[in-house]
Amino acid sequence: MKTLNVEYAIVGAGTSGLGAYSKISRRTDSLVMIQDGPYGTTCARVGCMPSKLLITAADHAHHLANSEFFGVSASGRVDGRKVLERLRRERDHRFVANNLRYVDKIPAHHKLEGRARFIAPGRLRVGESVEVRAQRIILACGSRPAISAVFEPVMARVLTSDTLFELEDLPRSIAVIGMGVIALELGQALHRLGVETAIYGRSGTINALTHPAMQQEALEILGAELDCYPSGRVISTWEDAEGAWIEYEQSNGQWVTRVFDRVLVATGRVSNVDRLGIEHGGMEPGESGAVTADPQTMRCAGHPVFIAGDATDQLPVWHEAYDEGRIAADNALSYPETVPAERRPPLMVLFTDPQIATIGQRFRQLQDREIVIGDLPFTSPRHVVWNKAQGRIQVYLDARTGVILGAELLGYQAEHLAHLLALAITHNMTAKQVLSMPVYHPSAEELLREVLIDAQKKRKHYEVEATSVSEEIA
Ligand SMILES: Cc1cc2nc3c(=O)[nH]c(=O)nc-3n(C[C@H](O)[C@H](O)[C@H](O)COP(=O)(O)OP(=O)(O)OC[C@H]3O[C@@H](n4cnc5c(N)ncnc54)[C@H](O)[C@@H]3O)c2cc1C
Numbered sequence: 001m002k003t004l005n006v007e008y009a010i011v012g013a014g015t016s017g018l019g020a021y022s023k024i025s026r027r028t029d030s031l032v033m034i035q036d037g038p039y040g041t042t043c044a045r046v047g048c049m050p051s052k053l054l055i056t057a058a059d060h061a062h063h064l065a066n067s068e069f070f071g072v073s074a075s076g077r078v079d080g081r082k083v084l085e086r087l088r089r090e091r092d093h094r095f096v097a098n099n100l101r102y103v104d105k106i107p108a109h110h111k112l113e114g115r116a117r118f119i120a121p122g123r124l125r126v127g128e129s130v131e132v133r134a135q136r137i138i139l140a141c142g143s144r145p146a147i148s149a150v151f152e153p154v155m156a157r158v159l160t161s162d163t164l165f166e167l168e169d170l171p172r173s174i175a176v177i178g179m180g181v182i183a184l185e186l187g188q189a190l191h192r193l194g195v196e197t198a199i200y201g202r203s204g205t206i207n208a209l210t211h212p213a214m215q216q217e218a219l220e221i222l223g224a225e226l227d228c229y230p231s232g233r234v235i236s237t238w239e240d241a242e243g244a245w246i247e248y249e250q251s252n253g254q255w256v257t258r259v260f261d262r263v264l265v266a267t268g269r270v271s272n273v274d275r276l277g278i279e280h281g282g283m284e285p286g287e288s289g290a291v292t293a294d295p296q297t298m299r300c301a302g303h304p305v306f307i308a309g310d311a312t313d314q315l316p317v318w319h320e321a322y323d324e325g326r327i328a329a330d331n332a333l334s335y336p337e338t339v340p341a342e343r344r345p346p347l348m349v350l351f352t353d354p355q356i357a358t359i360g361q362r363f364r365q366l367q368d369r370e371i372v373i374g375d376l377p378f379t380s381p382r383h384v385v386w387n388k389a390q391g392r393i394q395v396y397l398d399a400r401t402g403v404i405l406g407a408e409l410l411g412y413q414a415e416h417l418a419h420l421l422a423l424a425i426t427h428n429m430t431a432k433q434v435l436s437m438p439v440y441h442p443s444a445e446e447l448l449r450e451v452l453i454d455a456q457k458k459r460k461h462y463e464v465e466a467t468s469v470s471e472e473i474a
């Protein structure tokens with residue numbers, strides 16, 4: 001057994017692990033980053049980038065299929081092999097290659113390959129022949145797709161986001177299980193690329209949005225395009241010569257039994273922390289199997305252990321993983337002192353069409369506050385020009401101060417308005433302050449202006465009330 005004694009060990013060389021590495025390696029040479037499986041990060045290899053490459057091909061197919069509306073004819077024939085070849089080419093030669101170039105530059109003595117697990121507090125076994133003893137440990141080990149036992153009989157035909165992008169050709173038909181982020185993004189893309197797609201949800205809602213009217217509208221719009229069973233459960237599966245059979249009971253009691261070439265299971269992800277043997281490290285997992293950490297320091301209470309990225313029970317998105325890796329590193333470096341970080345407002349974008357986005361506090365989190373809601377259809381003259389006038393936008397203002405607290409969006413390229421709102425929320429801006437900026441005509445940003453004006457009008461009586469209170473005080 002070879003023993004390595006270091007000040008810092010980072011478990012995982014994904015986005016959060018590399019974020020931590022870039023900070024710690026500037027301060028000390030006494031560190032090791034342990035990586036199990038291929039380098040290149042989940043985001044670049046099997047996550048953000050290949051999924052967006054697939055969605056972009058699907059968008060092209062969709063535009064061509066609808067081009068008659070603009071008086072333009074096009075064939076729009078999809079060649080599945082070429083779509084997937086191009087996806088892998090771009091992914092591997094650009095995004096993964098970029099990451100691998102960075103990893104290559106990391107000195108060899110900072111890298112260790114193999115699966116880490118705790119054997120005692122401060123001691124990790126890596127594979128069978130190396131022990132790492134570290135004073136501070138950062139767990140940046142990511143997550144993996146969850147697959148429930150009901151899919152075991154059709155396992156040979158099951159895909160996850162880890163395997164979908166490796167297909168030689170698009171399948172003829174696919175059952176997409178789940179109605180979360182991955183299921184909606186990839187399910188819609190596959191449908192638009194000509195794959196016969198059915199989406200099977202569980203709860204009957206699109207949980208990324210929390211206002212009932214927003215959820216309803218999202219369900220209606222996506223349901224009008226896609227073959228969706230939003231609410232129910234998969235009862236059983238089996239395979240025969242025809243393919244993978246899915247037997248599903250809808251919550252209204254009706255059963256649906258259908259056969260597919262492939263089954264894409266997108267029913268959430270589980271943190272890889274459950275494979276680390278953290279109980280040997282002196283820690284206890286929470287109910288979900290994840291370890292809880294202070295979001296401002298990423299420290300696991302009572303231990304010189306920090307956690308970051310999808311391994312946590314916090315928002316599993318790329319920019320948060322990177323931030324958390326760096327926050328964990330700052331706090332590992334200053335341990336036992338803490339360096340609490342100011343976290344950015346939450347921001348999430350689903351790259352469906354229409355896109356779904358949430359920024360700051362979602363409607364459900366504002367139940368106990370006095371708010372007004374700017375609430376409009378997601379349309380403007382520009383959206384009409386694009387033939388993309390569908391969806392809804394809600395912006396939540398503090399009723400008294402007019403400060404923008406959060407927003408939920410469902411609309412064409414909502415990501416851009418979402419980022420403007422994110423800027424406003426980050427800087428605690430009021431609707432009035434945002435309304436003071438110039439807005440070009442005709443642009444999508446006119447919709448932001450309209451929705452803020454709508455919210456301000458609804459605040460009127462609060463402003464009157466505020467004036468009268470101050471008059472009384474005077
Ligand atoms: C299909 C898909 C699409 C996505 N799209 C987006 C998007 O559009 N925008 C967005 O913001 N986010 C998106 N995400 C989420 C984003 O990819 C993740 O939040 C981010 O990649 C998490 O980074 P991480 O460092 O926590 O984990 P990872 O990048 O997964 O890194 C963890 C690493 O740790 C390794 N590891 C695990 N256990 C051990 C161990 N015991 N020992 C050593 N090494 C170990 C793993 O092999 C892995 O390489 C998407 C995710 C998926 C799956």
Ligand SMILES: NC(=O)c1ccc[n+]([C@@H]2O[C@H](COP(=O)([O-])OP(=O)(O)OC[C@H]3O[C@@H](n4cnc5c(N)ncnc54)[C@H](O)[C@@H]3O)[C@@H](O)[C@H]2O)c1
Pocket residue numbers: 148177178179180181182183185200201202203207233234266267268269315316317348349350351
């Ligand atoms: N655009 C983005 O930022 C983006 C894109 C893809 C993934 N991601 C990240 O990856 C994470 C994982 O995505 P995900 O879609 O796997 O998880 P998710 O939590 O978003 O969705 C999982 C869905 O599956 C449903 N479900 C669970 N068990 C089921 C069952 N047996 N049958 C039917 N439905 C079932 C759940 O109700 C839920 O709606 C996300 O939380 C997200 O942060 C982000």
